[in-house]
Amino acid sequence: MDKQRKSLRNDAIARREALSPAHRTDADRAIAAALDELIARLAPTTLGFCWPHRGEPDMRAFVIAWLAADAARRAALPVVVAPDQPMVFREWTASSEMIPDRHGIPMPADGEVLHPDVLLVPLNAFDDAGFRLGYGGGYFDRTLERMAPTPVTIGLGYELGRVSTTHPQPHDHPMDWLVTETGAHPAAIRQRP
Template identity: 55%
Template sequence: MTAFSPPEPDFAAKRKQLREHALKQRQAVPAERRAALTERLTSHLEGLIETLAPRSLGFCWPYRAEPDLRAWVAAWLAADAGRLAALPVVSERHAPMVFRRWVPGVPMPLDRHGIPHPAEGEPVSPDVLLIPVNAFDARGYRIGYGGGYFDRTLAGMQTIAVGVGFEIGRVVDTHPQQYDRPMQWVVTEAGVMKPWA
C-alpha cells in the first residue's frame, strides 16, 4: 500500500480554505437550481460516456449537495443489460476503496460518514470512474474532502477518472500535492473539459 504523506502546512491551509469555500457556495445553491444544473451536467456527461463506451461505471452517492447522478446512472443501466454500475465502499480508513455493484433497490446501509453503500457483493473495477469535485482547476486536479481516499484508490486502478462537479467549484489552482491524481476529464454544467496537465 502506498504511503501518503500529509501536504505541506501552507498548502494544507490553502486547500482547506478552498474546500470550505467551495462547500459553502455549493450548499447555498437552492435544491431546484442544483437539479437544473445537474440536468445540464448529465447532458454533457452523456456524450462523453457514449464516446468512452465503458461496460462498467463507478459513481458516488450524492453527498453535501454534490450533483445527484443516480437517475442518470439508472437510465444508463436500463439502456443495456450488459452494463454494470458500482459504488465505492470504504473498508478501512487509510486504505484504497473497493467498488461493489449497484442496481436501484439494492440494500444500502450507511457507512461511517452516513453515506449509503452496497452491503454485499464482489469487488468491481470500473472502466470509468465518476469522481465528485468540490473544487477543481484547469489541470484536472481536484479537492475532495481531505481523506485521500480517491488518490489511494486511483493509484492502484486502471480506470478513466472523470471529475464531476459544478462550475461554482472552478478555481485557478488547487495546489495539488505529491500524490494527488489529476482527472482525465472534468464535466460540469458548462460542458466537458480535457485538462491540459
C-alpha cells in the same frame, strides 16, 4: 499550503450547499446531458460513481438510465474498507440494499467487487489541470494509485468550484475529464483516450 487547500475546499462546499434546489436541478440536468455524450464516446461496461453527499451533483437517475439501456452494463459504488486503504467498488443496482458507511454515506450492503472502466469522481474545488479537492481523506488518490488498469476518471462538479489552482500535492491524481453544467472539458494535464 494545507490551510489554503482547506479554505478552498470549505468555500466550495459552502457555495455548493447554498445553491437553490431549482439551480441544482437545472445544473444536474446539464451535467447529465454532457456526461451522456462523453460516456457514449468512452463506451464503458462498468461505471463507478458516488452517492451524492453535501450537495454534490446527483447522477443516480443518469446511472439508472445508463444501466437500463444495456443489460451487460454494470455500476458500482465505492466502499471504504479501512481508513488508510484503497476503496473497493461494489456492484450497485437501483434495488441494492444500502447501509451507511462510516461517514453516513449510503453504500451497498453487499455485492460483487467490480473494477470500473470509467469512474465518476465528485469535485469540491478543482482546477483546469484536472486536480481536485475532495474532503481531505485521500481515498480516491490512494485508490487510483493502486488500480490497474487505471479507469478513465471524470470529475463531476459545479462551475462554482473552479479555482485557478488547488495547490496539488505529489500524491494527487488529476482527473482525465471535468464535467460541469457548462459541458465536458478535457483536463489540461492529461492525454485523452
